[in-house]
Amino acid sequence: MKKLALILLVSVLAACGGSSNSLTPLSNDATILAFGDSLTFGTGTTPDKSYPAVLQELSGRKVINAGVPGELSAEGLVRLPGLLEEHDPDLLVLIHGGNDMLRKKNLDKAAENLKSMINLSRSKGVQVVMMAVPNPTLILSPAEFYEVVAEETGVPIETDAIADVLQFPANKSDTVHPNAKGYRQMAERLYALLQDYKAL
Numbered sequence: 001m002k003k004l005a006l007i008l009l010v011s012v013l014a015a016c017g018g019s020s021n022s023l024t025p026l027s028n029d030a031t032i033l034a035f036g037d038s039l040t041f042g043t044g045t046t047p048d049k050s051y052p053a054v055l056q057e058l059s060g061r062k063v064i065n066a067g068v069p070g071e072l073s074a075e076g077l078v079r080l081p082g083l084l085e086e087h088d089p090d091l092l093v094l095i096h097g098g099n100d101m102l103r104k105k106n107l108d109k110a111a112e113n114l115k116s117m118i119n120l121s122r123s124k125g126v127q128v129v130m131m132a133v134p135n136p137t138l139i140l141s142p143a144e145f146y147e148v149v150a151e152e153t154g155v156p157i158e159t160d161a162i163a164d165v166l167q168f169p170a171n172k173s174d175t176v177h178p179n180a181k182g183y184r185q186m187a188e189r190l191y192a193l194l195q196d197y198k199a200l
Helices: 002-015 051-059 073-087 098-102 107-123 144-153 161-166 180-196
Strands: 031-036 062-067 091-095 127-131
Touching (some): 031 051, 062 073, 073 107
C-alpha cells in the first residue's frame, strides 16, 4: 500500500514537471540501492570504505552497492530493471555518466539514459536522488547535463560533492577516483542531502 501511494505521488509530481521540497522519510528497514559505475563500486579503496558502505553506516539503512566499473549509461539502463526487481529498494542513488564523458560519447544521449533510469525507478515506486559527476578537465566542474536532468525530472541533486572531493590530491587514489577519505566525504554530502530533503 505504501509503494502504491508513492507511485501515485510520483506520477502526479512527474506530470507537473517537478517534485516537492521533500522526499518520503525512509523507514528504519528501508533499502537504498546505490547504482552507478566505479565511483559507486569504490575503485581506489576497499569495499568497506566505498561511499555506499559509509552511507549505510551514517544512515542506519541497508545500502546495496550496485556499482560496475567502466559501465556506460546505456549499459546501466539495461542493467537497472533486474536490480529493481531483485532488491525492491525504497531509494535509488544515481551516479552515472562519467564513463560517457571519458569515452566522449553523446552527452545528450547520456542525459536521456539518466532520465529513463529515473522514470523507470519512479514507475516502481522508488524515490531517486542523483549526484553529478564532474567533467574530466583540468578545472573540475559538474557536467551541465546533470542539472538539466534534475530540473526536468524534479530529482534532488548534489551537484558539487564529487568535484569538490577530486579537487584535492589528498582525497584521490588517481585522477578520477577518490580514496577512502574522498568516498567518506561523498557519503557525508549525500547523507546531508537526504537529511535536507527529509528522507532521513
